[in-house]
Amino acid sequence: MSDSKYTGQDFKVVGTRVKRPDGLDKVTGRARYGADMNAPGQLVGLMLRSPYAHAKIKKIDTSKAEKLKGVKAVITSKDLPDLTDGNAGLYDTLENCMARDRALYDGHAVAGVAAIDKSTAKKALKLIKVTYEKLPHVTDVDEALKPDAPAVQPRYAQEGQPSNFMSQGVFGHGDIDQGFAEADVIVERSYKTGQTHQGYIEPHACVATLSPDGSGELWVTTQGHFSYRNTCAQLLGLDFAKLKVTSSEIGGGFGGKTHVWMEPIALALSRKANRPVKMVMSREEVFKASGPTCSTSMEIKLGAKKDGSIVAASAVCRYMGGAFPGIWGTLGGMTAFACYNIPNNKAVGVNVLCNRPKVAAYRAPSAPMMAFGVESTMDQLAKELNIDPVELRLKNVAREGTLAPYGPVWGPIGIEPTLEAVRKHPHMKAKLGKNQGRGVACGFWFNIGGQTCSDLNIGADGTVNLTVGTIDVGGARASLGMIAAEELGIAYEDVRVNIGDTSSLGHNDTTEGSRGTFSSGMAAIFAARDAVEILKSRAAKMWQIPVESVVWEDGTAKAMGAEHGNLPPLSLKEIAAKAGNTGGPIAGHHEATADGAGVSFASHIVDVEVDPETGKTQILRYTVVQDAGKAIHPQYVEGQFQGAAAQGIGWALNEEYIYGDDGRLQNAGFLDYRIPVCSDLPNIDTKILEIPNPSHPYGIRGVGETSIVPPLGAIGNAISNAVGVRMNQVPMSPPRILKALDDAMADANSSEVA
């Protein structure tokens, strides 16, 4: 096994601000995203979707649609036999891709068509007759846990539990009852958070080609083409090796492109029509039928001594996972108190079903909601104790050696340094005006490693192709090229990084959990070291000396020892030029399950101004401090911090799925589901702390997710400091803030009267 310990080396390429290889294509309109591919003879695929939140599908009559000229294939669940062989998760995916006996949410696919053009496909959809029998539905997480709530998935209902209770994760240590008994001050609060969507600007899109012999190709926008390949092949009874999946440029994912949605249906339509089928979701379909994040409701309780030592903490948070079981509550439970060292703590994350689309990951999935509750309660505790909120956090901060609530003992971690940096930041001393307030909050995310396989090939001219199987959402090709260049001792410009398709590399796990640069970076290092061994042996051959006498330094082979000392070094280019005569192509390879992902922490500062007339909150100033581990490309790391903070700001202030009493989504578009626009935000200042991850040769942690965690709590705290009302529901939208202000006014008036 390769040594993955941090080496503390000095870097030449890593840490600089090179240009990304895909930049030119992306500014000229040439980059090809999911919808930018066409295949010869391609058909247009469209989906018919349920207009009901919950309904029995009694009959689907496709005969008229099939007879329409130009329609080449129509598919219902009858065309998708259950090949999942008892694999419950896979069956869930099958059922989510196309409803079987029941439609489980507004937008659930019930039939698909492939036709010669879009207008014919649209006409065909209208000719499909579905006979539904409406069933009672539930879309609210608390309603779903009531004893008389309609069962979303009767097959998962458990004896003695509400039918929509799926599972729960319980984490922590110590004895919370004893802890709270010892506390001088206890603060207990309830919160709710709305369901949000990742809001990637590129809708799901693919071009599927599947031949009757079971061989096929899929061009698709995805965060994990290998897992898409495996899932599609399993659902359709194909051999993995015969389905080649190529990931397009991806127009944002944030977790939402980690699962298949309509791709297996596109392949099934293609197989039936024996022609390529292109499917592109509309924005409405993206909102209704891809994988948003959970809505939640929770109770958070903190107990502290008068000196500010927190002696007990408890959290119970219910996560609405949509119509299929997930692990979202479990993940949230693990993150609840990760920033702190609390002797007695317990967090419960409950997984709940509702008649809403199947939830997918969204950037640090499940952590922002829990952090909203914990960080809001933390500030209220600080107020009760009359201690500065930053000081309270620092007093109870987790450090190296602290037992993490979910089991491990922390190694070197960055929460304390981020809080120290916040305390010293000039932002904290800036003056505030009327109706303005400042808030601080912290956040944690795990980051993951996972299966990774990379190839590095050196051309005859000494330039290098690194082929990786993780996809590039935000500049990973640049970072990975820098890492390979660093390791080989050559210029960044001499390395070109490509994303390989599923037939060109071994399995790579989906690019999620901020694993891309961590794991493919590790694989790039070891593939490069593999190639260096070959380069050394070729140099030895060229010099006709033993390979043991050759070392690799600064991109050159050097001969060691007095007897070889006068041999001039051989550069990588010189060795590559002779490869044909010294044993053939020079390449390196690495495959492994990358362990040792480094956890990451962030602390944010935000200033807001609340307009008491309208309830609108304006973000005046925002500062992100995050521990990134080694920042390979600092500019792109800043970009991750800023983007994550902006998503958190949207979540905190505006974004929310709104369901009507009929169980239908009322705001499935960017006009009514409002993500932050340019004029909503100020510049977002960033401070990168580089606390190396000891389990990665370059000290890399993940950077992409953590900074979506603190904004909800930070903004809630800032609003409270601005106008004196504590918001217990996200989004903290103008109507909710106005109501809170009115309620506070009414309370004040009634106490005056009394």
Place this chain on the structure above:
Amino acid sequence: MSGVHVTTTINDDPIEYVCPADESLLDVLRDRLGLMGAKEGCGTGDCGACSITLDGQLVCSCLVLGAEAEGRSITTVEGMASGEKLHPLQKQFIDNAALQCGICTPGFLVASKALLDENPDPTETEIRYALAGNLCRCTGYDKIVKAVQAAAKDLRKQNKKK
């Protein structure tokens, strides 16, 4: 539906096409003419990913019919660079890391150019409001605003020399 014959100008090139009367200009550009720089993010004029200019005016091409282009002059992101030379906005977007996934980038470039054509020295607030019709989910806009400011400076320098 019978087609409409359209004669128009796109990025200074004379172009002719036939499209159904109800087809959007965005679909014409992408599916008939192979100009895939403009993207469909929403199809309802909310995201700006399909931004183009029509007779110099910034529009969402998803809200314009292909048939409406008759006799007009269209510019798209494909027309921004001249030969090997990138437009200063394109260069500054790369240099300032103003793109991550890049799907919104063509729309932002077209919208930014429309702004700078009108107002060569915009304030930060003017830039932020001018670009408020373009959604970006990756960057938080910070680096986009900085790239536009840098490009505006480049363009002012360029124009002084002329």
